[in-house]
Amino acid sequence: MTELAPAPLRAVARIPRRLTDLLKARLGNLAEEIIREIRQAIPEYAWAIDGGRATGTRLAVEQAIATYLDQLTDPGADTRLRDAMCRRLGRGEAYQGRSLDVLQSAYRLAGRIAWRQVMALRAEGKLPAEGIAELADALMEYVDEITAVSQWGYNEAQLRLRGTRLTARRRLLHLLLERPAPSAETMAGEARALGWTVPNEVTLIAVHNPDGMLRDEQVPLDEPVLVDLRPGASMILVPGQVHPDTVRWLGRVLHGAQLAVGATVPPSAAWASLRWANRALQLVRDGALPDRAVTWVDENLAALWLHADPLLTGRLADRRLAPLLSVPVAQREKLAETLLAWLQTHGSAPELSVVLAVHPQTVRHRLRRLKQLFGAAVYEPQAAFELLIALRARGV
Secondary structure (H helix, E strand, C coil), X not given: CCCCCCCCCCCCCCCCHHHHHHHHHCHHHHHHHHHHHHHHHCHHHHHHHCHHHHHHHHHHHHHHHHHHHHHHHCCCCCCHHHHHHHHHHHHHHHHCCCCCHHHHHHHXXXXXXXXXXXXXXXXXXXXXXXXXXXXXXXXXXXXXXXXXXXXXXXXXXXXXXXXHHHHHHHHHHHHHCCCCCCCHHHHHHHHHHCCCCCCCCEEEEEEECHHHCCCHHHCCCCCCCEEECCCCCCEEEEECCCCHHHHHHHHHHCCXXXXXXXXXXXXXXXXXXXXXXXXXXXXXXXXXXXXXXXXXXXHCHHHHHHCCCHHHHHHHHHHHCHHHHHCCHHHHHHHHHHHHXXXXXXXXXXXXXXXXXXXXHHHHHHHHHHHHHHHHHHHCHHHHHHHHHHHHHCCC
16 A cells, blocks of 8 residues: 655744743643543543553553644654554554544544643743744644544555455355355354354355456445455355346446356355356357346256256257258258247147248148158157257257
8 A cells, every 4th residue: 555644744933942841741731631531522432541541542642742742843853653653543443343533533622622721821921922823723734634644544454454354255155165065153153253144045146257357345345245256266145035136236336247146045055056157157158048247047947957968968969960960951950940849839830830930831841851850759758858958959
């Protein structure tokens, strides 16, 4: 991460060093007042102010005030201790799962309390009137400065947390895909660490990730899905059934990636849902299924079954469709289309002519030729079933 330090606080020339020394003399009382009022006004920080942490909190507040006073007369003053403290506070907010709003409120409150001390000095006649405006500007700038440093630490922690959660989300996904399935205790423990509950059913979605352009972080971490979009194994697990709206949303966040939605299964069968989804994507690439943005396994079960073993299906097709090899190539496709239409409908020549968009006499001629080629096989249930499979496998 590129780190950009905040601009240093500008010096306030009209404030002599003796006055900053005077403010430093009140450092302890000012720190105590800031801590007391933060405890009362901001309950989120009560844990950091009470008990054994009180000393560390006091030292941190005193360091912030001392650095502010040093910078009033020397903009090049060493801020390393102050910066380390503010970055640590920013990281703490991220690890607590909060935004920086609470910490910023504490900073602003501390600034108001510090200003009360300044005005008390003014009332005592120890602070010249001409320096008040500059001092007020410097104090506001300082609050902005320490907020920026804390934001720096907050962003660092957010990146670490995000990387950790992305890895944990991917690890849990692959744990659910293991065969044999891990124990329920192991699964529940991993899920609990991610703030995720193992559902009764899951659906796997295979994702075509062209050129590895997709990244896990494209799917927000607050979504209840598990993601691994690395090339060669791109997948998403969705708890329960997948609503079409969810698929449309995924298509948008993944910039139109091609998806195949597997069957909804118990978690122990998640591997099968993924296998079917991956197979559906492959069939789309092979041209056996229509080229669509989303392919639903449950709508293509017959095609998946038919192409489950290409070698075996090809052998069946070669065996059953062998009689067509004796026919010229120009006629072969037309005869195959007619055979498929007849096996599907067992319609008459006039009925088939409507399906095939040819003259009934042409259909009669083709049917006679088919009977010559295949004989009684077209009437035998088992042979007719295998012919139907063979024709579908060949894409007729």
